[in-house]
Amino acid sequence: MTETRVTDDSPAEALLRSLGIDAPGDIDLDAIAWTVGAKVREEELESCEARIIGFRDRAIITVSKDGDPRRRRFSIGHELGHWMHHRGRSSICRTSEIGNPGAASQLEKQADRFAADLLMPRYLFASSLAEMKKPDFEGVDALAGLYSTSRIATSLRMVDLGNWPIVLICHSRSGRRYFKRSHLIPDHWFPREDVDASSPSFQVLFGTVDRTRPQNVSASLWFDRRDANRFNILEQSVKAHGNEMLTILTLADRKMLAATSA
Incomplete structure (x- = not known):
């Protein structure tokens, strides 16, 4: 009889494990999006930072091609959160709504959590935190480089998962x-x-x-x-x-x- 493994993985972390991702450098968002029926493309966007348009089991995520590449990664993760949790809705997300714990609605917060779990999964990030000697921005910047994430997203994750x-x-x-x-x-x-x-x-x-x-x-x-x-x-x-x-x-x-x- 096969024993079923029980974990407390979030949906994003379970997705990563199902794809065999065991290192930060393996988190390829375009490829991950493709496995769940979404295609990522970059365009000039004037009124928003990212958007997703879906129909049935297919979606197109469009992110602004301007700005910080690490910020774009979080935006892709955020839109994937909408796709996984809020399918059936079209979503257009302004800069102020992505990665902003002070202004986001509950739907946007849920999409942010998915993005954080996807880019900095606990089963990898906790080990990285354990190697930090103290909670400072030098350590945050090193983690941000390792996970290709923004300083603010990395800092928030450190607060959530650190001790x-x-x-x-x-x-x-x-x-x-x-x-x-x-x-x-x-x-x-x-x-x-x-x-x-x-x-x-x-x-x-x-x-x-x-x-x-x-x-x-x-x-x-x-x-x-x-x-x-x-x-x-x-x-x-x-x-x-x-x-x-x-x-x-x-x-x-x-x-x-x-x-x-x-």
Whole structure:
């Protein structure tokens, strides 16, 4: 009698395993799309970043030929998510709707999750994370190169699958756009809307600095809690697309993580 293997693979990860993909370099999205009845093509798109049009068991995914190739890969994965989960609908996705946890609808979030699982499957990405010594943008950029993914997509995946007490925050000059906590961060540690002018990261968002080194700062620069000045955290920021900034905060103080909201 053959034993059935039970896994917690997502639909995207199960698809990759069924195709025998066991290395990041084997994740060929055009070929994967073809196996599920979708053809990928690049064109000039003015009003959107990607779209999918399907009929019965066939679909055409069109992505913008301009911009970052890694961003295009995520867009293809996103549209494949629509094909696998929302078949029967035509989808036209704007830049603001792909890979943006702060603005996406539930349908777009589901397509984003499919793309993340497809490009950075847990059964491969968890091993890559285990080789990282610390959660910083140097490590993120190395992973992004290995998986051919954008920095923001890789950072979000690191928060999801890593075992570090970290918060990832995206700021524009008008304030916080979105943030994501690891499962180790209590909900009552909620980041501020603005970037404190005394934070080293302020010069990344409003000055000419492209990246800061990881450094200890007071937690009060990033959190509004009245007891935040009792703790230090590790902060690092980099410039991101469209005059935005990404920040990794590491909350390594056990007393800080145990502190209750008062």
